[in-house]
Amino acid sequence: MLNLNKLNPQQREAVTTTEGPVLILAGAGTGKTRVITCRIAWLAERGVPRGNILAVTFTNKAAREMQERVAELLPTRRRKQGGDAPEEERPTISTFHSLCVRILRQHIEKLGYKRNFVIYDETEQLSTVKRILSDFVSKSFTVEPGAVLAILSRVKNGGRNAEFFGDPMYRELARLVRPRYESALRACNAVDFDDLILLTLRLFEEHPEALEACRAKYRYIMVDEYQDTNAAQFKLVHALTEKHRNLCVVGDDDQSIYGWRGAEIANLLDMEKHFPEVKVVKLEQNYRSTNTILNAANAVIKRNAARRGKALWSQNGDGAKIEMYSFQNEEEEARSLVDRIQFARMARRVSWSQQAVLFRTNAQSRPIETALRRASVRYRLIGGQSFFDRKEVRDVLGYFKVLVNPHDDASLLRIANVPARGLSDVTMERLVAASAERKSSVYSAMKNPAVTAMFQRKTAESIEEFVRFIEHRRGQLQHPAAGNSLQVWAADLMESTGYYREMLRIEKNVETGENRVRNLKDLIGSLDARSEGKTLSARLENYLEEITLDAERETEEEAGDAVTLITMHSCKGLEFPHVHIVGMEQGLLPHARSEEEDSVDEERRLFYVALTRAMQTLALSYCKGRTKYGKIMPAHPSVFLKELPAELVERMDETSAKPVSADAGKSLFDALRASLE
Helix, strand or coil: CCCCCCCCHHHHHHHHCCCCCEEEEECCCCCHHHHHHHHHHHHHHCCCCHHHEEEEECCHHHHHHHHHHHHHHCCCCCCCCCCCCCCCCCCEEEEHHHHHHHHHHHHHHHHCCCCCCEECCHHHHHHHHHHHHCCCCCCCCCCCHHHHHHHHHHHHHCCCCHHHCCCHHHHHHHHHHHHHHHHHHHHCCEECHHHHHHHHHHHHHHCHHHHHHHHHHCCEEEECCHHHCCHHHHHHHHHHHCCCCCEEEEECHHHCCCHHHCCCCHHHHCHHHHCCCCEEEEECEECCCCHHHHHHHHHHHCCCCCCCCCCCEECCCCCCCEEEEEECCHHHHHHHHHHHHHHHHHHCCCCHHHEEEEECCHHHHHHHHHHHHHCCCCEEEECCCCHHHCHHHHHHHHHHHHHHCCCCHHHHHHHCCCCCCCCCHHHHHHHHHHHHHHCCCHHHHHHCHHHHCCCCHHHHHHHHHHHHHHHHHHHHHCCECCCCCHHHHHHHHHHHHCHHHHHHHHCCCCHHHHHHHHHHHHHHHCCCCCCCCCEHHHHHHHHHHHHCCCHHHHHHHHHCCCEEEEECCCCCCCCEEEEEECCCECEECCEHHHCCCCCHHHHHHHHHHHHCCEEEEEEEEEECEEEECCEEEECCECHHHHHCCHHHEEECCHHHHCCCCHHHHHHHHHHHHHHHC
16 A cells, blocks of 8 residues: 655645646655656556556656656566466556657558568668768768758757757758658668657557557556657647546756757646646655755746746755855866865765766866876766767877877877878778788888888878878977977877868867867867976876876776766756866856857756755856866856855855865875874
8 A cells, every 4th residue: 555654745746636637846856756656656556557557758767767666666466376367567657769669569550661660779870861961962071970860850859940950051961861861761661769759640640540549548647857848749748648638747847958959848838728727736845955055046046037936945954055166277176176075085074976076068077087087086977978088089199199109009090090191991901910910010010111012102102101200299209398398299289180170170060070179179288287207208108197097996986986077967867965066157157159049048947957966065166267279268257156145155265265286185185084094
């Protein structure tokens, strides 16, 4: 028997209101998953056949969590031994795409497909688009298939201004590619993820009997994270519930942060337009955070006009004030952050895993990752690729490694033809074979006249030119460091190779290209810091040693104690005892594009989501200057910081915020460790 005594009054109302449309406004940390799972159990205990219950969410992880919780509340009743009665059906708990696969496996033959259709993943989609693009675009002009595919997906899913999404040139390419792309998939009896929903909608429109069968089966429907539904998902839900109207949606308009990928906040805000009789239940009691954090979040989000009013509160007490730090640049911000993380660990026994660092863009992780590595602090990056694992960064580090040690075969093979210089894959394979035969490095083989003689004259000249380039750049590294800058040397290296131009060419008309170049200039901007040695070569060796992760520590990170680095978009649904939000500057949050895209409200919701991840303590920081394209540019505090009530914030002055030096920090931590042992 389901026990509702552990639920608060609003949660109980949400669980027991089962007939007709219900909107559960579930604020951050208010226990929405518990409400959904209890509601499923309540329906089953009240006689609703389990097979008639459907709960839909957005991720497989969320669906699995719900399935596990429901299984605990509703143990499966197995048939008696020797009996003929089938086992009782389970409630359907799935993602939108999984639900549509279920429906299409039963009915897709009505649309001319075979039931054994295949679902193309992103790699297969990109391959198909790339093949079609080759008929439209000359080989001398590089087009990014991923950009075309993104527009195809956005247009398929509809929503506001879908036809204006992306670069005009790519929009035109997408228009040309779309019919041939769909034809190519159809020829292979294949669909992509967007097709799963669109084909289901087409099935319902062209074959009403299939829709009626689904309505008869799914008589009680719940949708989680309703504020994140796009136009196609909304149509699917509306089609299934239009007659029986037993729809329960759970969401929070204040946490709608995915407009850039088609989510329609209006689906939640305008619920009464489609279901005038809807019952609205607000969940405002927060079980996660202190009231200081919640009051700050409430004050910020109420600035958004288009929202359903609610105010989070907690029985967890007021807690500590929010700390506010300012720094001269991101390097100083990162060092201070690491010092505070370490101090909390040693003085207050706060483990690394209890602390999280949140930022607006993936590019902001570079100085933080560097500072954490130098301090030997384990971390894991969620929601983005590690700065040091990005292709462009690994390429440039490959150049550095080859110039320090040209006999590093792995690095040489990575950069030999990046950018293209006439050293094709076939050429490099022959060079590898020649080096294996002579038991030498690939570079030694490239320098061997007997080896180059094996190639045609043009290829042999390319090999010789590459060797001259490496020898010349290695010679520069041997000069005394005094009066020379490793940053200047590295910047000149990248210019001379044409790597910057190559990145912009490959990602033409796509913001990714500029981000890649910015990442490289940030990397080069960090070269001289904390390096020692009499020559540029020695200084470069020291730098490479610092940023190379120890393999054993990498293994420990996967399961052990580690600080979480995460983007604000990826942190929704998570919580951490201690949160540090960095880069609170105009142009980062709100993002520079938000004014022209009219998305400042969504940026404020993103800040609200970040604030409400914190359970016990919260620290915010901004810089007065930030590196862009290798230069320190002036930066200004985010306007959102002014929206925080002054009485909830403790501003840390320049002295207290200034990070201690490496040696002083080591002495402090050693003293702390000694006093605590």
